[in-house]
Amino acid sequence: MIKFIDNEEKYKNTKIKIARSIFIVLLICISCLSYWVLFDENPFLKSTSPNRSNRVKITEFGNGFLFGPKNIKVYFKDAQGNTIKEEKVRVANIMEPNNKSLYDIIWEDENRVKVTMNYEGETKILTYNFNTEQMKISTK
Structure with missing residues (x-):
């Protein structure tokens, strides 16, 4: 027993x-x-100012199962690589996957940058001034 x-x-x-x-x-x-x-953040797109004093880095934030990530992060960095400012932006695509051709980074001068995001649902324009550290987001 x-x-x-x-x-x-x-x-x-x-x-x-x-x-x-x-x-x-x-x-x-x-x-x-x-x-x-x-x-999870994956490097997506980078751009450096004409005299290499400032940088913009875009990363995909998270991973979507079907149509890719629904968010990106835009980092504004100085010459040493220190992050001055960051902004999280929602990707406005419904069926189209997120890819590099949707983004356009234009340096207006050494300290002003314009990031245009041409999404399926809307176009977002993010402008940033490295001198004043002011950011403006507008949609079309």
């Missing part, structure tokens, strides 16, 4: 250990997938 109880207890302990292991593996997989879908 005692041997039967020991076997039953071992079986129960084994089931609990297996259930814990499966739970931990699932938790790790869900965490990695959540990071990839929501927080």
Whole structure:
């Protein structure tokens, strides 16, 4: 009788250990997938001012399953690579995937840049002045 109880207890302990292991593996997989879908940033587009004193870097923020990321981040950096300002912009595409041909970065002078984003639903224009650190977002 005692041997039967020991076997039953071992079986129960084994089931609990297996259930814990499966739970931990699932938790790790869900965490990695959540990071990839929501927080992962991929370099997308870069531009440097004519005398290389300022930079603009656009990254894709998160990963969409079907039509690509729904957000981008625009970083404005100085010559040393320090981020002066950043802006998160929602991609206004419904069916069209996000690609580099939708973006146009124009340096008006050394310290003023205009980023035009031609999305399927609307056109967004982001202007930034490195001297005054003022940003303006407009839509067409």
